Amino acid sequence: MNCVKFQDSLTDYIDGALDPRARAECAAHRLICGECRELYNDVRVTVQALNAIGEYAEPEGLRDRIIASTTTGEMLSCGEFDKLLERYFDGVILAPTFQTFQSHFENCFKCRRLLNGIEEAIGMLQDAKETEVDVPGSLHDRIVAATVGRGSFSWIARAQSALVNFSQRLMSPQMAVAAMIIALISLLVISRFGSVSNLTTTAEHKVESLVIQGKQKVNSTGAMARTGLQRVSYEVNLFLFSGAPSGDSAPGPPSGQNGARPTPQPQRNSDPPPDPADSTKRDKQRRRQNQGER
């Protein structure tokens, strides 16, 4: 046995944990080697001193401190502290609860860090709200290039600036609101019509029927207008040619119109009958008017 081996098994030797053969070897080495004998004695005394080390009385007030920090602060668990946090920031914690809340805050490192972190975050948000980000120096040029100086820019540059402008617009709160409104409307539309394609087909149907209705309306009013005009011109003609036979009072248009016809009056008289459709319509209208009067 050498000194290194002796020192390695010193603890087991002192504690009596060695098997008889190893113990005998150690004992032999202890006899031969003065240095190891000294070490053995020192370690034994040291271990005895360690074993015998007394307990200090705990400092005055420590017990009270412990009790104070546990019975008030620790009555509140971290989970309960979390629940109270919101109310704390709203400023609606009642006084007795606040005491335990505060006491827990003072005693619990984790909760202290949490609350401080939240306060910091609130402060940072406030800062962020109050400060505006500077406009990048090149933005103005880019806007001008994208709007006015279109021709002078290559399409890549234009696309780039358009993309940048678009993304910047995306960032703005107005865009966010607009996007939300669009999303909401599309949601509503989808919930109403099932899908967008359904919407378009229904819209197409609506438009078609509207167009047909419009056409019908136009046709009927056109017909009405035509019959009205015909009636008016008929009346005028009647008046012109029957009421004033020599006809110098209104020679212009009728004479110009009927210049090709030497004898317009008899023809005019026979004019209304040839259109049976018109007459029936007129009859209908008269009937309608009568009905209205009745």
Next chain:
Amino acid sequence: MIRREQPTVGANAALIKSDGELVRRCRAGDSAAWEQVVHEYSRRVFNLAYRFTGRHESAEDLTQEVFVRVYRSLDQYDPQAGDLANWLMRLARNLVIDDYRRRCRTPTDIGDDIGDHEYHLESRHDAPDRGVERFERAKQVHAAIAKLQPDLRECVILRDIEELTYQEIVDILKIPIGTVKSRINRGRIELAKILRRMRVVETL
């Protein structure tokens, strides 16, 4: 939960009942019960903390921290798994060692102020049966322990002061038993050498 366990009357029913009852009353907010626990264990926890911190204030803070954790973990105490002392001291040891290792990773002036607080502690020394000489020695041993390198120190404290078994040390430090054994051996030898240099050993 604990209340349900109480009807089981065994050989050591009295002990189970007292610890279980004590903890149950603590959890119910009985301050007298909790004060009893604090009075019973504060000295042991403080001394444990002092051995690892080597500083009076740190030990005090750490003791308070340990009791706060104990208070918060009372619902985890199972009276049938062992007595309160074992449970509480095991928890305390784990917390103290966690703290110790945290401080070792971020080295400060550990042990530097042992001398500063010698007088402080001595003046609070209230055991009349303990001779001043013996107290002086204990103080010197503490100072020597503070000079040990951290990994040796924790093993020596746990083995020779706290008098834990190897297995208990393995469980707390979560290192192999071979490492524990060799650290204790090296720690003892180192400590003996330190004490010799301090000319303490001759007087022990």
